[in-house]
Amino acid sequence: MAAGDxxxxxxxxxxxxxxxxxxxxxxxxxxxxxxIDTPTALLMADKFTEAVHKGLKExxxxxxxxxxxxxxxxxxxxxxxxxxxxxxxxxxxxxxxYDGNSRRSFSEFQRAAFKELNLYVGNYGRVEYNxxxxxxxxxxxxxxxxxxxxxxxxxQFKTSKAESVCPxxxxxxxxxxxxxxxxxxxxxPLLHFQCNCNLLELPMSHADITPxxxxxxxxxxxxxxxxxxxxxxxxxxxxxxxxTGVPKxxxxxxxxxxxxx
Numbered sequence: 001m002a003a004g005d006x007x008x009x010x011x012x013x014x015x016x017x018x019x020x021x022x023x024x025x026x027x028x029x030x031x032x033x034x035x036i037d038t039p040t041a042l043l044m045a046d047k048f049t050e051a052v053h054k055g056l057k058e059x060x061x062x063x064x065x066x067x068x069x070x071x072x073x074x075x076x077x078x079x080x081x082x083x084x085x086x087x088x089x090x091x092x093x094x095x096x097x098y099d100g101n102s103r104r105s106f107s108e109f110q111r112a113a114f115k116e117l118n119l120y121v122g123n124y125g126r127v128e129y130n131x132x133x134x135x136x137x138x139x140x141x142x143x144x145x146x147x148x149x150x151x152x153x154x155x156q157f158k159t160s161k162a163e164s165v166c167p168x169x170x171x172x173x174x175x176x177x178x179x180x181x182x183x184x185x186x187x188x189p190l191l192h193f194q195c196n197c198n199l200l201e202l203p204m205s206h207a208d209i210t211p212x213x214x215x216x217x218x219x220x221x222x223x224x225x226x227x228x229x230x231x232x233x234x235x236x237x238x239x240x241x242x243x244t245g246v247p248k249x250x251x252x253x254x255x256x257x258x259x260x261x
Contacts, residue, residue, distance in 0.1 A: 015117055018043050023113050026093045027106055033094045034087070036254050041086035044125070045258070048078035051129045052235055055136030070143060073233035074136055079255045081128075081235065084242040085120070087250070092116055127193050131236070134190055138199070138230035142188075145201060149179045152201035154209070157187060159197050169197050171216035176202065176209050186218040186226040 018039045025031045052074045056063075063071065096112045097103060104112065145155065157175040159165045165173070168191050177183050189197040218226060224237040232238075243251075 015114070015121060016040075016043060019117055019121060022089075023093070023110060023117075026090065026113075027097065027109055031090060033091045035090055036083050036086045036250065037090055038086075038254075038258065040089070041082045041254070042258060044085060045079045045082035047125070047129060048082060048132045048235065049075055051132035052078055052136045055133040056140055058133070059137045059140050061140045070139060070233055074139060074235045076255060076259060077233075077235040078132060079259045080251045081240070081242065083251050083254045083258075084240070084246045087246045088242050089117070089120055091245075092120075128236070131190060131193055134195065135230050135235050138189055139233050139235075141199065142228075142231040145179050145199070148201060152203050153178055154202040154204070154207040155179055155184065156200045156202050157189075157197065158200055166192065166195075168192050168220055168222070169195065171220065172197070174210075175215070176207055178209075183215060184231070185228050186221050187216070188228040188230060190230075191221050191225050 022037055022040050025037070031037055056071065093113050096109055154176055157172040159169050159173040172187055175187065188199060189195050191197065224239040227237065227239065229237050
């Protein structure tokens with residue numbers, strides 16, 4: 001077993017303090033399945049909001065655009081996603097209290113919980129942060145696509161052209177269709193987590209439209225990404241598994257209470 005592997009530790013050392021506090025709260029049953037732990041949810045929401053700002057800044061988004069609601073929508077999405085993730089984490093941790101019919105000791109519970117949290121807060125958290133950056137960039141681009149549709153009525157899907165381009169995105173490379181074409185409902189990046197593809201605007205004179213017969217099978221795209229959530233001004237896919245089982249009214253109420261004005 002590698003040095004530093006969480007299974008070697010009785011006490012988590014790599015997690016933010018709020019998550020260490022959460023372990024104690026779950027073990028003492030101060031918080032249970034069906035609850036959103038506000039301190040950890042806010043910690044994640046702040047991080048994902050940072051990713052939203054980073055993404056918008058990198059594409060030169062103008063925050064002073066009159067009556068623009070893009071940032072508000074993306075922040076709301078980041079907060080709801082964080083609340084849903086907190087709800088799922090609490091459900092997961094509560095399920096670790098028992099090994100069969102036997103209640104785990106706190107040390108045993110910590111070891112099991114630390115392994116899961118390292119995944120959700122560490123690995124998943126990094127991927128989700130990067131995805132929020134990319135989806136915010138694409139959301140800003142979609143606003144531009146709609147504004148420029150009369151001069152640039154077509155979009156072209158572009159991969160990195162690298163040998164490592166995944167089998168999901170490769171069939172879409174150089175696909176060209178009108179901005180308002182329904183194909184972009186499932187073919188607009190991101191098509192998966194860690195997707196690095198892009199869309200380019202094209203004027204009428206440079207468009208060589210991809211025929212219907214050459215359109216890739218949308219089933220190749222993972223189900224949660226078969227929606228143009230960037231165009232809907234969402235930082236995360238609305239069908240992400242984190243939302244499964246979480247009452248929508250719970251997410252809305254928590255977000256309304258905790259999202260800064």
